[in-house]
Amino acid sequence: GTMCLTEPHCGTDLGLLRTKAEPQPDGSYKLTGNKIFISAGEHDMTSNIVHLVLARLPDAPQGSKGISLFLVPKFNVAEDGSLGTRNGIYCGGLEHKMGIHGNATAQIVLDGASGTLVGAPNKGLAAMFVMMNAARLGVGNQSLGLTEVAYQNALAYAKDRLQMRSLSGVKAKDKPADPIIVHPDVRKMLLTAKAYAEGGRALAIYCTLLLDKELHHPDEKVRKDSGEVVALLTPIVKAFLTDNGHIATNACMQVFGGHGFIKEWGMEQFVRDNRINMIYEGTNTIQSLDLLGRKILGNNGATLKKFGKLIAALIAEEGVNEKMAEFINPLAYLADQMTKFTTELGFKGFQNPDEVGAAAVDYMRVAGHLVFAYFWARMAQVALQQIAAGNTDRFYVAKLQTARFYFAKLLPETATLMRTARSGARSLMETEEALA
Known part of the structure; x- marks a missing residue:
């Protein structure tokens, strides 16, 4: 199976896709268009390849709300499940990649290929x-x-x-x-x-x-x-x-x-x-925009607060344990900073959406470190408990040493990231001469 989304002129912005799907009297569809970057798009390792293809119906609205999903096999399948005629979907070329050469990444040409609608019309992107x-x-x-x-x-x-x-x-x-x-x-x-x-x-x-x-x-x-x-x-x-x-x-x-x-x-x-x-x-920038703009600011931080409760519970459990202080204190500090940081970016983004775009990638790494700090603190907690109970397995000593390294050498990156995120969009957007 493959996922055929990207076209030469559109990657992330799938609302721009041009592949067409024409309804047929028998309830099937004929698809015509071009797709690129299709992992395992062509090979002879299986008797058939089933492509899931995004395309537009003739009366579809513009943009991402007008995309439907179709199942398009390499070989048409007969009523009894046997393979029939070759379908009109072909490999037009292979992309020569920087890496992952064990997987052919194909340019796919659809020339009146027979397909079946999956789900409701114009709801393909959600599927x-x-x-x-x-x-x-x-x-x-x-x-x-x-x-x-x-x-x-x-x-x-x-x-x-x-x-x-x-x-x-x-x-x-x-x-x-x-x-x-x-x-x-x-x-x-x-x-x-x-x-x-x-x-x-x-x-x-x-x-x-x-x-x-x-x-x-x-x-x-x-x-x-x-x-x-x-x-x-x-x-x-x-x-x-x-x-x-x-x-x-x-x-x-x-x-x-x-x-x-x-x-x-x-x-x-x-x-x-x-x-x-x-x-x-x-791309990771798209993930960062999704995290900050949709998953966090989109519901005023409600889901982030749910994860924050896990952190708060661990802090409450181990806050007075001196042996856990080197892990709990920086976690608690970052969690507190994260609340203020998120609120500040939300307020700036409300006034100017470019502020969200300027801060998102830095914000992603801060959020990632917050999550890692929580899990590393939990791992340190278990290691200390096991060592205190007399467990001599070197695994727990190694885990504790690695936790100390993470909190000492990697987590401090968040201070720089929050500072650069707070510097705003001006140094990026008011640069017409620099980028002329």
Whole structure:
């Protein structure tokens, strides 16, 4: 199966799409148009490919409210389920990509292809977004996997590669140089990838739990609340995890030095393969606008407050625990700042919508760090409890050390992000001469 949305002249702005669907006497439709960037759009790995295609009916209203969804198979299917004639949908070319070469990305030509309407006329975008939101969670997981595999390779290399001596004195006396893992900045790069991988896993697993509750919990209120919170977290999973994947895969490639830049070690592939994740299924800027403009300001922060209750409960539970202070205090401070920050941006955006556009990407990373800080504090809480109970598994010591690194070295990025977001839209929009 594929999702055929994008056309040469429109990516995110699907209201501009031109593919046409003409009704036929038998209730089917004939589709004509062009689609691009269709993952697995053509191959011979299966006997048939089923394309889900967005197109316009003849009397459709303009814009995104006039889009319908159609099922268009590569081979027409007979009444008994057997494959029939070749349908009028073809691969017009393959895009030559920066990465993910294991998946053919095709330009698709529809030339009177036979299709079946899915759902109601002019409601295709809403139907497609059921799959789009699932895909956004999947894209976040793809970057999470790349972050983890890059970290594992870089960690093994850093333990083995000998270069220079430690600044604080020789560590490997029996060797001509120390392994590079003794150097502070190498550890910073490794721990950055580790912290982003483990924080991302916690968030991804939590979203899985929310999805189960949304679909299967017996309590209607729990189902509704879970759906709202996973909708809030979906753009964070997509954008924050893929941005972090970009940071982490680049850092891990850097650990390899010059060897990281050549294909032999495989590190450059992780960088290339992650790069698309920041673009497809809605660019990370689109995710940021969706988070701030729709998911948060759209309901005056009501859903954000629901996640805030989780943070407040953890703060209330551990606020007087001195051993948790290094995790709880910065979390509590950021949560308090986030409320003021969001209110301020909402007020500015009400006066000038460009203010939301100017702040959204910075806001996304602040929100991502708030979520990560909550999960890292919870992980630290469990680790401390296990250690206090006499559990000697090194896993808990490692988790605690990684949590300390995250709060000391990564979370402080939020201070800069809030400052740049608050600087407003003027330095971006009053730039006609600079961009002439």
